[in-house]
Amino acid sequence: MKIAKIDIIPLAIPFKFGGKPYGWGKQAWSRLNTTLVRIETDSGLVGWGDAFSYSSRRAIQGILEEMVVPILIGEDATDISGLMHRLQKDLHLFGRYGMIIHALSGVDIALWDIAGKAAGMPLCNLLGGRVRNDLIGYSSLFKYNDPELVAEKTRTSLDQGFGLVKLHETGVAEVAAARQEAGQEIPIMVDTNCPWTAAEAYQMAMKLKPYDLLWLEEPLFPPEDFAALANLGARTGVAIAAGENACTAYQFREMFRAGAVTYAQPSVTKVGGITEFRKISTLAAINSVQLMPHSPYFGPGFLATLHLTAAEANPGYIEWFYLDREACLYGDAIKPNKGFYQVPPGPGLGLEPDPNVIKDYCIHDE
Numbered sequence: 319m320k321i322a323k324i325d326i327i328p329l330a331i332p333f334k335f336g337g338k339p340y341g342w343g344k345q346a347w348s349r350l351n352t353t354l355v356r357i358e359t360d361s362g363l364v365g366w367g368d369a370f371s372y373s374s375r376r377a378i379q380g381i382l383e384e385m386v387v388p389i390l391i392g393e394d395a396t397d398i399s400g401l402m403h404r405l406q407k408d409l410h411l412f413g414r415y416g417m418i419i420h421a422l423s424g425v426d427i428a429l430w431d432i433a434g435k436a437a438g439m440p441l442c443n444l445l446g447g448r449v450r451n452d453l454i455g456y457s458s459l460f461k462y463n464d465p466e467l468v469a470e471k472t473r474t475s476l477d478q479g480f481g482l483v484k485l486h487e488t489g490v491a492e493v494a495a496a497r498q499e500a501g502q503e504i505p506i507m508v509d510t511n512c513p514w515t516a517a518e519a520y521q522m523a524m525k526l527k528p529y530d531l532l533w534l535e536e537p538l539f540p541p542e543d544f545a546a547l548a549n550l551g552a553r554t555g556v557a558i559a560a561g562e563n564a565c566t567a568y569q570f571r572e573m574f575r576a577g578a579v580t581y582a583q584p585s586v587t588k589v590g591g592i593t594e595f596r597k598i599s600t601l602a603a604i605n606s607v608q609l610m611p612h613s614p615y616f617g618p619g620f621l622a623t624l625h626l627t628a629a630e631a632n633p634g635y636i637e638w639f640y641l642d643r644e645a646c647l648y649g650d651a652i653k654p655n656k657g658f659y660q661v662p663p664g665p666g667l668g669l670e671p672d673p674n675v676i677k678d679y680c681i682h683d684e
């Protein structure tokens with residue numbers, strides 16, 4: 319079964335989150351961007367993946383079209399490990415971490431979708447897991463910088479059945495507002511997205527400690543300073559989560575060697591796809607680290623996260639970006655039910671993206 323055709327499809331779906339504009343690089347974030355990878359084999363099977371690309375989609379598209387697709391055409395689609403090793407090796411001089419590996423992640427997910435379809439099995443079964451209907455989701459709130467809005471979104475999340483809530487905030491007042499709204503029993507996590515020095519992070523972790531966080535996520539810059547993360551967790555007694563900015567099992571090996579985290583957060587659209595995620599999963603298990611997959615996505619990467627989590631002996635929680643999307647690639651099929659997720663039971667990733675959503679939200683160069 320040879321790879322016959324690869325299409326790279328940049329997609330942007332507008333969303334609303336009910337707060338003041340927020341974004342990176344002076345651009346307000348108003349659309350969920352991703353780069354879909356569609357791989358077709360000579361037997362007619364089609365697989366879908368996506369590569370992380372919030373504001374990097376032109377770069378990711380360029381990497382895929384110019385550097386990756388020419389290597390893959392005509393190759394055996396079932397040789398996933400071999401192809402991913404070859405791609406990483408051939409492209410290593412362009413950087414081992416970051417956009418090259420993000421781009422490869424989309425290819426890997428699509429190849430595993432094909433493998434599941436060829437076997438007539440859901441991906442989680444192919445990975446040695448089982449289709450399960452009890453994956454616990456958590457509401458991952460956008461950044462509001464506003465205690466009242468944080469309290470309001472915490473309340474609506476709980477009213478919709480979520481049993482855990484994660485904030486993207488760096489202020490004590492916002493965390494206090496969420497804790498007051500949620501009461502003492504609901505686990506709350508705080509994702510800070512790498513803002514602080516080690517000294518600042520220590521001070522902030524101690525200020526946040528009274529709010530009894532399940533975890534404090536990415537408190538340090540740079541995120542790969544694993545020794546400083548380990549030191550922070552040991553000194554404060556606050557559980558640290560990190561890993562969404564790490565790529566490949568090798569970076570996670572260093573993270574675990576340093577004892578940097580209680581919760582590891584590999585992102586299937588960033589680490590190198592399902593192949594690397596599975597290696598990270600094994601490393602985490604033998605180092606007694608709990609996986610908590612990073613998955614604020616809405617495409618094939620989200621489905622892959624459901625399957626990977628269903629194949630875990632100790633499944634982590636599923637991150638659900640708490641936003642109002644203008645459209646969804648899978649309609650209502652991946653919406654949470656009272657805070658829980660079902661793994662799509664079909665072969666491969668289990669669902670096919672809606673061609674009308676792709677047509678309507680595909681970006682043509684502006």
Ligand SMILES: [Mg+2]
Nearest residue numbers: 509535536562
């Ligand atoms: Mg995060």
